[in-house]
Amino acid sequence: xxxxxKIFAIIISLSLLLFIVELVRRKKLREEYSWLWLLTGxxxxxxxxxxxxxxxxxxxxxxxxxxSTLFFLGLVFLILIxxxxxxxxxxxxxxxxxxxxxxxxxxxxxxxIEEEKTSTDRNEKRRDYNxxxxxxxEI
Amino acid sequence: xxxxxxxxxxxxxxxxxxTIAQVIGGIQENAPYCDILVINDGSPDTTAxxxxxxxxxVIHLPFNMGYGIALQTGYKYALExxxxxxxxxxxxxxxxxxxxxxxxxxxTSGKADVVIxxxxxKNNKTYTYRTGWIKKTGIILFANITSIIIRxxxxxxxxxxxxxxxKVAKFYASESYPCDYPDADVIIMLHRAGFQIKEVPxxxxxxxxxxxxHSGLKPLYYIFKMLLSISLTLLxxxxxxNQRD
Numbered sequence: 001x002x003x004x005x006k007i008f009a010i011i012i013s014l015s016l017l018l019f020i021v022e023l024v025r026r027k028k029l030r031e032e033y034s035w036l037w038l039l040t041g042x043x044x045x046x047x048x049x050x051x052x053x054x055x056x057x058x059x060x061x062x063x064x065x066x067x068s069t070l071f072f073l074g075l076v077f078l079i080l081i082x083x084x085x086x087x088x089x090x091x092x093x094x095x096x097x098x099x100x101x102x103x104x105x106x107x108x109x110x111x112x113i114e115e116e117k118t119s120t121d122r123n124e125k126r127r128d129y130n131x132x133x134x135x136x137x138e139i
Numbered sequence: 140x141x142x143x144x145x146x147x148x149x150x151x152x153x154x155x156x157x158t159i160a161q162v163i164g165g166i167q168e169n170a171p172y173c174d175i176l177v178i179n180d181g182s183p184d185t186t187a188x189x190x191x192x193x194x195x196x197v198i199h200l201p202f203n204m205g206y207g208i209a210l211q212t213g214y215k216y217a218l219e220x221x222x223x224x225x226x227x228x229x230x231x232x233x234x235x236x237x238x239x240x241x242x243x244x245x246x247t248s249g250k251a252d253v254v255i256x257x258x259x260x261k262n263n264k265t266y267t268y269r270t271g272w273i274k275k276t277g278i279i280l281f282a283n284i285t286s287i288i289i290r291x292x293x294x295x296x297x298x299x300x301x302x303x304x305x306k307v308a309k310f311y312a313s314e315s316y317p318c319d320y321p322d323a324d325v326i327i328m329l330h331r332a333g334f335q336i337k338e339v340p341x342x343x344x345x346x347x348x349x350x351x352x353h354s355g356l357k358p359l360y361y362i363f364k365m366l367l368s369i370s371l372t373l374l375x376x377x378x379x380x381n382q383r384d
Contacts, residue, residue: 094314097204097208097318100200100201100202100204100208100212101200101208101211101212101215103200103201104178104198104199104200104201104212105198105212105215105216105219107198107199108196108197108198108199108216
């Protein structure tokens with residue numbers, strides 16, 4: 001690998017790693033999502049430093065150029081990250097569904113309790129008015 | 140029919156302001172022993188007001204979540220309130236309330252756990268319902284697939300006019316229920332969970348006011364989604380859901 005390419009790859013992977021760590025440190029990114037990104041950054045760094053490994057992988061997967069291997073690996077990681085997001089979105093979807101339903105049911109429960117309360121208040125008032133304290137009457 | 144049984148009619152409604160009051164009136168007339176619950180699925184129109192004025196209980200969802208989710212909310216409510224039997228129907232006037240007693244008769248007598256009102260059933264003499272050809276093909280296709288899988292004749296798997304008991308309601312309220320597009324796959328799931336399914340002929344009225352759930356490209360998506368859902372249902376392990384009580 002030409003030196004220029006090597007330096008460029010190292011700079012990119014290091015900045016990516018630092019950026020992710022910084023995001024996690026500032027709590028902008030949750031740990032559970034950071035690991036796949038950190039893995040990506042680390043692998044780029046390893047491949048940039050260890051050219052023989054890259055060549056070996058290139059040979060292994062039957063690619064012609066080491067650059068194609070890098071592109072290919074990059075693509076695989078992007079797909080993995082997209083799948084991870086899809087899983088999370090499905091999960092969130094389900095949680096939103098349950099929350100919405102719960103919200104509707106609770107709202108209904110509150111309305112019921114309020115209605116019960118106003119009707120018992122009304123009954124009590126009527127009892128007080130009739131001077132029939134202690135005597136229960138169905139209205 | 141056991142007069143002590145508590146029965147709830149569940150109507151998921153999205154923008155049914157024009158028809159909902161009429162539907163509720165029809166239920167009160169034909170099945171006065173039923174409580175009526177309307178799930179207002181975030182409709183911006185007057186659905187909720189009209190339903191309430193007509194004498195139904197109304198549950199509001201804060202935004203439009205779709206038919207299946209609204210329906211499931213109704214089942215969660217019914218279970219919480221201890222209803223014994225539930226009838227589900229549409230709020231657009233497509234389902235004729237005079238068949239509620241036919242549906243309920245089968246579940247309350249214990250002949251089946253869930254009854255489906257079919258517009259295409261063979262003993263149905265009033266064969267008036269017309270649909271687009273893609274939807275029709277879809278219905279026939281899935282009616283056949285479902286019938287083969289559950290080894291029992293099913294003529295209208297898309298019908299949302301159903302009556303069921305508490306055991307099935309528990310299944311509908313569980314996480315296994317496919318909220319995004321409940322259809323033929325639900326019947327297969329019910330069968331695999333060991334529930335007794337029956338069909339009863341009903342008449343469905345055409346709805347002219349509204350664009351159907353099955354219009355435009357939707358029928359194609361419907362066919363695709365159903366094929367996927369049915370295959371995945373078959374790949375899953377059987378869950379003896381009705382054993383849990």
